[in-house]
Amino acid sequence: MSADPIPSLPRGTRLHHDSVRGAMVLLAPEKALILDEIGAAILSAVDGSARLSTIVARLAARYDAPLAEVAGDCAEFLRGLAADRVIDLHD
C-alpha cells in the first residue's frame, strides 16, 4: 500500500447532511457514522483524485493547523475506514 494513496468513496458510501442531528454522517453498508467536525472536514476533502498529502496540505492551510498533526489525524482516520472496507485507498 502506497504511503501517499488516493482515497475515494466507493459506490454505496456517501456523505449525508443529517438535519435532525445537525451533523454530517457517513453512510455505508451496515454503517452510519455520525462525524465530528474533523471527520467531516477530512471526508469532504476526499474527491477521488487528490492524494493524501494534498488533502493534508489543504486542510492544514484551511484550518491553520500544524501539518504533522493534520497528517496524523487524516492517515489514522482514513486507513481505519479503509481497513473496514468503507472507503478505498488507491496507489
Added chain:
Amino acid sequence: MTSPPIALLAELTHRCPLACPYCSNPLDLLAREAELDTETWARVFREAAAMGVLQLHLSGGEPASRRDLEALVTSAREAGLYVNLITSGIGLTPARLQALADAGLDHVQLSLQGITAEKADRIGGYAGGFARKMTIAAEVTKIGLPLTVNAVMHRHNIDDLEATIAFAANLGARRIEVACVQFYGWALPNRAALLPSRDQVIAAKRIVDAARPAYAHRMAIDFVPPDYYADFPKACMGGWGSTGLNIAPDGKVLPCHAAATIPGLTFDSVQDRPLAEIWQHGTAFTAYRGHGWMQDPCKSCARREIDHGGCRCQAMALAADPRAADPVCRHSPARAMVDRIIAAEATAPAPAFTYRRLAPQA
C-alpha cells in the same frame, strides 16, 4: 425526548420462495392481503427520514416478492434514506437488479445458505435456488453495487466456514457477515437441528481471527457468535427502543423482529398513528426502554450500561419472564438451563428441519 432511531427494518412481505428453518419471521406468517401498499410504505419512509432514521433495510420474507420493489426504492431514496436490500436473490433478474440500481439502491446484502448447491438448496428448502443466487451475485458486482454476503452458520455448515469466507471473497463481496443462528422465530423450534457444538464454535472463532488479517483491505469480516455459548449477553438492539425499529408487513411497529413473542405488548400500526409518536410514546417501545424495568441481577449489575440486560425476547423464551436477565448471562439463575439445552441438543443426532412455510389457508 428519546433520541431518534438510526435504522429501520422494513419487512415488506412474509412471502418468500425459500423455507430456511432459522427464519427470523414469526411462526404466524402474514399473507399478501395483509401487506401495506406502495403509497403507505412511501409515506412511512418519509416519516422515518424526518424523525432521524438514516438507514433503511428492505427485508421480508423476500423483498423481491413485492412487484413494487423498484418504486419502494425510489421513494426511500427520495426521502433521503440509505437503502439496503436484504435478499436471497430469488425473484431478482439482471434487468430487475439494474432497475433497482437505477432507482438508487445503495447496497445489497445477499444471504448464503451454503457453498454447494446440494447443501444450500437443502437448507433453504428450494431446489435450484443456489444457482439463481450465484447469477444474481455476479450481476451485483458487475453493476458495481457493494455486496455483503450474509452467511448464516449452524451445525450443518459451520465446519465449512473457512471455505465460506473464501467463497464470499471470490464473489467480490466487500463484507461478509458470519452470523451464527440465534434462536428466535423459526430457529427456536428447530434448535436441536441447528445448534452447533462448543467445539464447532471455538473452531469458528479461530478461523475468523485468522481470516481477518488475511482478508484485510479486500473483505471485512463481521462475526456474530451464538448467544448460547457467550458468557455475557449481547447488547440486543443496542438497548430496547434506542437505535432501531422494525415494521411488519401489515404496518405494525416493533422494537425488534421477535418482540411479538412477549405477551402483553401491544403494537401500534403506521396505519393509525405517526411513526415518530409510536417511537416516542408507543407502549411497546416504552415497556423496556432504559433500565427502569430491571430486576436483579441486572438492576445492580456493573455491566448494565454495557449490555442493558441482554435480550428481552430471549428472557421470555427461556425464562418465561421478559424482565429477567438474558438467560445466557453467567449471572442469570436460568443459565443452568441453557447449559442443559446445550448438553442435550448440541451433539445429539440432528432431527429433521421444520421448514418455514405459510400455514395452509383454512
